[in-house]
Structures are given as structure tokens and as C-alpha cells.
Amino acid sequence: MLQSASHARPLTLKVNGETRTIEGATPDTPLLYILRNDCELNGPKYGCGLGQCGACTVLVDGQPARSCVVPVAAAHAREVTTLEGLGTPDALHPVQRAFIDEQAAQCGYCLNGMIMSATALLARNPSPDDDAIRDALRFNLCRCGTHLEIVRAVKRAALYLQQQHGD
């Protein structure tokens, strides 16, 4: 809060459970730049750079954040989760598995945002209907037109998560 932007002190971030120290970045640097360039986490995508398309979405303390317009200072002392933090190719997160199973990607650029936002939605609402899914993903833009598959993927993800909890 209200700190100066002119001093580039080392920043400490907690990303996907790992504590990272970032040198040489000013606190007003967008979080996305730090994640992609310094942490080499390319799950979050650079889309519009204006916080409008959602491709850069990450979770900060479990809340979706458009990392292209959130300064890295905002992530101080908070937990950042990127797509890489959800699951790995060997051990996919249920939401990731559902998106693959439903073949919800065309170009795939929006999928980071769709998956992260869907994860946040399902944490809040474990069994959303179509309307709830559409409403929640309203501000995540997809230009290819895989909206139907995306909605289906979210419903499947809900199922997977319920099965997982049932186990």
C-alpha cells in the first residue's frame, strides 16, 4: 500500500507453494510479467493487457485475478496459483482433465483463463447449471467459438470433483 514505486527492492512471492525472490522489478510491474518472465510460468497468457479478456487469470489467495493489471505488489504476502499449480501432465487437476476430455480447446489461448475461472467457480458453487457457468465465464473471451465445449467441460469438471470428494 502506498509505497513508492521508484525503489526496486527484492520482492518475495509465493507462487504455487514455492517462495521466490524477484530482483530488479518495481512494485508496479504487472504480476503477469513476473510470472512469465521471472518465474517462467507460461500458463497465464498475455491477451489484451487491459484486464478485459481473462487469458492472464491466476488465483491470488484463491480469488481470480487478472494478472496483467494487478501489480506484483498486490501479491505480496499472498498465495499465487497459476495453471501449473493446479496439476501436472501426469497428475491433472480434475478441471484440466475435464477440459481435455471435452476437447474444449480450439486455439487454446483463452483456456488458462477459462480453467482458472472455472476452478474458482466450482470452489464456490460445486454444481453450477448452464446459466451459472455462462454468467461466471461471461468476462472470459474466446474468439474461436468453443463456448459449448467449455460449458460442457465445466459441468464435467464438477462431476470429476464430486467423484474425487466421494472417494
Added chain:
Amino acid sequence: MSEDDPQALRLKADRVLLPEGADDAAARRRAQYAWPADGIDADAQLAVEASVAADGTMAKWHYRARVGDAASETRAFGAQASLPPLLYRHAHASVAVDDPSRAIPAQAHAFARESFIDEVAHDARRDPVALRLDHLDATRDAGAREIIRMVSERAAWGAVPHAAHEPASPWLRGRGFAFDGEARDETRHVDTLPDYSPKEGQAHAGPQPMSWSAWVVDLDVNRATGDIAVRRVVAGQGAGTPDAAALQGLPAWQIEEAIARATGVRRIARASHDETGFAAGVDTPVSHDLIDAHGERESNVSTRDATDDRRIEQAAAPVAAAIANALYDATGVRFRAPPFDPEQIRRAFAEAGPAVALDAPAAARRPSRWRRWLAGGGIGGVAGGLIGLACSILPGPSAIAPLPAGAGPDASMWSAAMLERGRQIAVAGDCAVCHTTPGGHVNAGGLALETPFGTVWSTNITPDRETGIGTWSYEAFGRAMRHGIARDGRHLYPAFPYTAFARMSESDMMALYAYLMSQPPVKQAAPETKLPFPMNQRRLVAGWNWLFHDAREFQPDPQQSALWNRGKYLVDGAGHCGACHTPRNALGAEKGGFAYLGGGSAEGWDAPALVAGRAAPVPWTEDALFSYLRTGFSAEHGVAAGPMAPVVAGLASLPEADVRAISHYIASLSPPVDTAVAAHAAAQRAAGANADALTAAGFQNGRRMFEAACAVCHAESGGVGHLGVRPLMGLNTSVSQASPENLLRVMMHGIDQPATEALGYMPGFKDSFDDQQLAELAGYIRARYAPGRPAWHDLAATAARVREAVH
């Protein structure tokens, strides 16, 4: 109570207690006091005698107490079962109590001791508190010293005195101090004397647990009627071992009862307006204001038990001494026996003759040169009708001598409690907001303040001797804060809100001084303020002050609650809310009357009215104000941004009760708002007008931009939520204000430094939208979310202007 006149007691001859020839250069002083004895119709006679050096210190100190006038054999020191604690250390001390029936209450001894040391201090022209400290060991009495220090600091003891009553007024003002202490373990108290020997080697096995209490009483006494009105009590008690103590206040009822017993007048005690964080109901503040009872509140007598009575009795001893010392301070007449009722006081005054109060210690130290000068300037201004001329003819304020090198104050001079109070006041006053440049050293100055009269540069208020305020005495600091005059006598421009700071209490002012002077000095010269003629004639500010500045300290309104007074004190004083939220006249002075907090401006931002906000779509409730001030966000009103962001950031670190008090006071300025009504209005307004109708009315571009750029965070529904708060445009004050400035500023520059971390950030859109696009977007937001308000005009031109303005 004896039939004897208390004044006569001091004239009574008694046996000399001091051994002959024991004191060489020192003068002897003796005084006799009286206190009603328990259970019998007689007074305890208490005689104190000491050898007094020129500096007031007492190497030899002797005390004798007996009941009634019958001269009987006194017993030897140490042989008596119930000996009063000595408290102060003397090279030689003796105590003799002749009280076989145990009729002398413990308070009597404290009254005599505390009155006597005050007498000695006045004779030696010493500060009575400093003299007490001379008789307390820095190590072994560290706890006692700390309690004395904390209470006297809290009362701004020794500070420049307040404005006196009118010379013709029969009311005289005085202030007195008293201290008491006792062993906490009562069996030990009876059987053994606490170790007060001056010699290191005679110490007991371990430090004995003690409790102490220190009192500062401010009172008014009427020299005609003898009426006495205790105005304020600063009282703290501490317990611990002599090397460690913690300060606590006292509950109001103890103060009330003790004052009532000593003066016969019952007054209501409540937390003072400058009691940090206590307004919201914590019942043991250190500083109490006493107000007329009006018979409206019954004390909770019924719930008291023997322990409570004992507490009141313990309190009564220092109270009586503090009142007697304050009476002396006010009138120059010494009272050596309670009670201090009008009859006794009148009789004592009559005996002392017409000289009462003329040579009282309090009278001798006022009025200040400044006041006399101000009076002169005022008369000159009226007579000539040319205030500026008068001011340039009359001598200006003088420089106050710089503190000599090495004599500057440092943190070790003040208690931690004092410095913490000072920190809170600095936060409440937002000193650092104006006195710090972005990224610069805190309080090192150099921030440019754009005023309608030109650029004023804030100064360095770190204690650097060359570029800061390191050479400023407290007197100089207080004058700057209350009268806008720098140490060297130059007038400060009223961009520095001394007009508000003048309301601050003396103890708050002192705490602020202590805090600022204990910060690390930063050598950094601020750019010199150079306003165009005639504003570069700083002497003219004297005329401005005469016209617009009221230097009076805040006076609580006894009709209002302590919470309300605390809120008003913070709003009008340190908080200087009116500096931005009250409109100013052509000469840059805050308007009064109905304009008070009626909406002003700050750094190009509109500062909304705080009174019955016409701009707010939903009426503010006290809770909404609290949420806004505490967190920077009210769901029904929006986010604190612009110059309000650092204000909220500061409030977030103040005690919650203080923010509650501000909210309570601000809410009281408007008609009461029903929470349910406010919630209903908010629900209705949140959605705004019908968007499809607006598209048909030509707002389609604006609507599209809003959906693309804004809706993700600001739509009423949709999305998965996001980091930070979700301010709805239909409830946002900046959308319903008369001017689009605030909205355009936020749209263009975003919020990159939120008031609190929880708020989240907003990106600025100045680089993605041009002026025309911003105009269309703002026009749509206004039409959609402030239906019924007139449309904004010339939005593109305003956007261009805001784009140019310094962010």
C-alpha cells in the same frame, strides 16, 4: 473536621522537629496539615519539617502525626505498627506517628507529604514534578518515576499554559499534581516499612511490589464565591515492582467519588476528547473531563462493596493534595486541610486579602507576548480598516531562540506511551501525506501543493537542525501549529492547516512534538515557496489570521456524548477534514456556518460534502461511514481514492474506537438515517437505468466500452469475482456528483495505490481510450447509473484537462 480554621494551622507554633545544627546552608521549612480522623471528632495533625537546599531538595525530612491537639509523647521511628510509606528518598528521614487508636487514615499522610513537597517546590521556584523526581532513585524507584512521567506527559505538564480567563472574570484557573504509592502486599505494609533508605546496601531481598497513582487536576475556582469546578483529571495508576510498571487509567466513578468527597460537588467524569481510542466505552481512560452533573445520572452506588470504598479512599489522598496544589496555583493561597468547599475557600480568600490571585503562580505566567501582539494587530486593523497596513506597521512576531546544539530532544526523554500517542496523532493528522514526496524520506518535505494562489512546497519536519525542525523548542512548535508562525517568526501560509491544528489539546500537541523530534533527522532542503505578489508578503498572513483564524483549543460540548466530542475533536483538529471538505472563500479560508463540511476540493479532486450528502445516491449511515473510513470501501458508496486514499491508509492504523468516533460525529451532522431504508435505496439503485433504452438513445459506444473494459469488475452480476472489492457504479458517489472530475480521474489513472490492501487495484485507461472515448464512456455511466441527474457537459474537454493535470 476541626473548628480550627485551616489557614490558621500553618501559623501555629510547634516544636522544632529537626535536630539542631544538623543543616548548614539549607533553610528549614515546616508546615502543618490537618485531616479528619476516623471515628472520633478530631483532626489528625500532621507536621512536616525539612531542611531545604536552594534547589528545593530536602536532605532531611521529618514527619509527625498525631490525633487532636493534646500533646503526647511521640514514639520513636520504626516502633509504631502502622507507619506510612515514605515514598521519597532523603538522606535522613524520620517518621513518628502517635495514633494508638489508629484513627489517622492512610490518606492523611499522603495529603501532608504531597502538599508539603509542592510548597517547597514553589518556594524554590522548582517544577513540583521535577522536584519529586529528584527524590526518587533512577533505578530503585524506576516504576514510580515511570508512572509520574507517563501521567505528567499525558497532562502536558509544564507546557505553555492555556489561554486564561478574562482578567475581569472572577474565575481563576489552576493545576495541581500529587502522587501516592503503597505496598501491594498489605500485611507487609503494616508490619514493615518499605525500603526507602537512600543507601544501596540496605535494600530488601527483592523489589517489593508496589502500586502507585499520580494525579493532575485542572480546576477553576471563583474568587468571589469560593465555588470550585474541577474541569479535568488526568490520573493513572500503575502496579509492579519498582523497576517495572504499567500505567492504567481509573474508572470514571472512582474519579467522581473522590472529587465529590474532596470538594463536596458531584460532577460527571468521562473520557476526554483527546483520549486516544477510549471513547467507545473502555472505562478506564487516563484523562477525564468533568462536567456538570445536572442530576441526570445516578452513580452506581448500590453495586459498590468494601473494596470499592477502599479504592475511593486511596484515590482521595492524592486527589485532595492535587486539588490543594491546584488551588495554590490558581490563587496563591495554600489550603492545608480538607474539605475544599466554597465556605472554606471564601474564608481563606477573605483572610488572604485582596491580593488573592494577583500573584498566583498561574497568573504570573500569562498572557503570552503573542496574545498581546495579536490584540494590538486586531485593534489596529479595525481602526484603520486596512489590516495589511496595520500588520506591516506593527511589529511582527518574534523569533523563538533555537535549541542549542546537543540540547535537542530525543526519544529517551519521553515514555513509549507518549511516543505512541504522538505517532497516532501524526497519523490522524496525515503529516506525512503532505510532508513527504513520492518515494522520498518520510516527513522530509518537498511536496508541491498546488493552491489557487500558487505552488506551496511542504517543509522538512524531521528533527534535522539545518533543514528541518531540529532547533525548534516545544514553544516554537506549538506556536507554528496553533498560530502558523515558524520558529524564526515568519508567517506560514494557511496551506498548512494550523487553522485546524489549533484545536488540538496541549497534551496531544506535546505528544506530537515528542514523536516528530524522536524520528531520524533527514538533511534535505525543501524548495522555497515563492508566491507572486502580494502573496509573497508573508506579513499579510497576519491580517488573514486576524480575519479568519480562531486559535482557540477545542472545547468539548458537555451536552453531547464523549464519543461525539472525540469525533468532533478529531474531525476539526488533527484530522483537519474541513481543509478539503469545507468550501473556501476567495481568500482561501474555510467558510463557516452552513458551509461547514459542505464539500470542497483537494488537488483537483472534488471532496464531497460530509453533511447530508446530496451527491450520495444512498444516504450514509454511521456504519457505512465507519466501513469506508476503516477499510476504504463502503459497498453502498464506493472506494476511497485520490487524496482520500492516504487518509484511509492512516485511519486503518488508528484505534478502531477513534474511527468509530469520527463516523459517529459525521453521521450526527445529517438527519438520522434508517439502516433498512438505506439498504433498500442501495438495492434499488445498484442496477441503474435500463441499458437497452440507453442504447437506443445513442449511448451504444459507451455501453460497449463499459461491457468490455469495466463490467468485469463493476457489473452488478456476472464473472467469477476478482481480487479486491466490487464497487457498483449505481452506488458510486463519483458517478452522481455534479462534476465528472473524480470519475474521469479514476478512469484515466486507475487506482495504483489503494488505501488498504484488501481493496485491490484498478488499471488506468488513459492510454487505451482517447478523450472522446472517455467522454462517451463517462456519459454512458452517468446516464445509466445516475438516472435523474443532469447529464455532464463538455466531457471530452474535461477529460483532456484531467489528462494534463498532475496525477
